[in-house]
Amino acid sequence: MIRAMSVASAQPRPVFDLPAAYPEMGRVREALQAADWAGARAVIEAAPDPAARTMLVGFAADTDGIELLLREALDRDPGDALAGAVLGGHLVRTGWDVRTGARAGDVSAEQFRVFHDYLRRAEQVLIDAAARNPAEVSIWCQRLTSARGLQLGLSEVRRRYDRLAAYDPHHLPAQSQLLQSLCPKWSGTWEQVHGFAYERMLAAPKGAHNAVLVVTGHLERWLDADGGPAGAHYLGSPFARNQIYEAAARSVWDPGFRHTYGWVWVRSSFAMIFSLLGDEPAAAAQFAALGHLASEDPWHYLGDHVQVVTDRRARAYAKAGAR
Structure with missing residues (x-):
């Protein structure tokens, strides 16, 4: 215990703010806070690949108070694909904040009403944006989330995913x-979850981030068992x-693994699952690669993510023999 405490005290406090890992997100945040859509759009457009662009769109969509700014942008240019993607995503996330992440039985009828109202508004924006810009994958990605929330069914979710995958098969x-839509809590099955995750892992190049889907699937099943002995x-x-x-x-241990957009979440997911498995050396290696960075997801499943990462990291370093 003393050793673990000394290791913990020597470690920097974990940082969960995304711009600490991806500086472009900080530039997007600053532009949106200044009501400068053109500036934010320029940063998103310059993303190195479609997945990075989708992540920047998602980050922008989480910004408070941007609905009017984006609607004005679409009034000026109805074909602005990124304005449509960000506005649609913003409406989806606002609705999900009302619903919360609670189980359906713990969500009130009024919460569901407001939630679905936001998602229907998002669908209107996203349907128009996709019709005008069918190759913009960030729009289709937002439509996957809205379809799940509106419970449009796996066939419709799959249809939307297939449209996106035609442009980027490893997105x-x-x-x-x-x-998420394949999980039993959304009317899928564990066989579908694990089958899809494993299939997409094998389809992606070695060293790609996609293998984290396998970890996510197993963490979802662990969570479904309430994270306890079962x-x-x-x-x-x-x-x-x-x-x-x-x-x-095939990912974090492969020499081809790169610290491109999403890498913090990928390594955090492996760190958590290795910690849950009691493989402290493997967890410690991921913590070392992360340095002071961490992602809230999936650590929040264990409680306060800051304290959980601090404690799990100290334990991993102590048991792995870190000095």
Whole structure:
């Protein structure tokens, strides 16, 4: 315990703010706070790949008070694909904030009414944006989330994903959204979850981030077991362990793994699942690669994400022999 405390005290406080890892997000935030859509749009347009662009769109959509700014942008240029994607995403996220992440049985009828109202408004924006810009994958990715929230069914979610995948078959943000729709809590099955995650891992190049889908699928199943003894028993099963370590070999342990957009979430996910498995050396290696950075997801499943990361990191370093 003393050793763990000394290790913890030597470590910097984990930083969860996305611009700390992806500086362009800070520039998007500053532009939006200054009501400068043109400036924000220029940063998003300069993203190095479609997945990065979708992440920047999602980050922009989380900004408070931007609906009027984006509607004015669309009034000036109805074909502005990124304004449509960000506004649609903003409406989806506003609605989800009302719904909260609680289980359906714990959400009130009024919350559901407001939630669905926001999602229907988002759909209107996104349908028009997709019709004008069918190749803009960030629009289709937002439509995956709205379809899940409106419970349009797996066939419709799959149709939207297939439209996106025709332009970018390894688009991890969209694959993550589809994976959520495949979970039993959204009327899918665990067989669909694990099948899709494993399939997309194998389809992606070695070293790609996509293998994290396998980890996400197993964490969802662990969470479904309330993260207790049943969840621990599941993660320790040969099926789960073998897939998790295969996923690590194809991503964070592969020399081709790159710290491109999304890497903090990927390494954080592996750090958490290795910690849950009790593999402290493997967890410590991910913490070391992360340095002072961390992502709130999936650590928030364990409680206060700041304290959880601080404690789990100290334990991993102590048990792995870190000095």
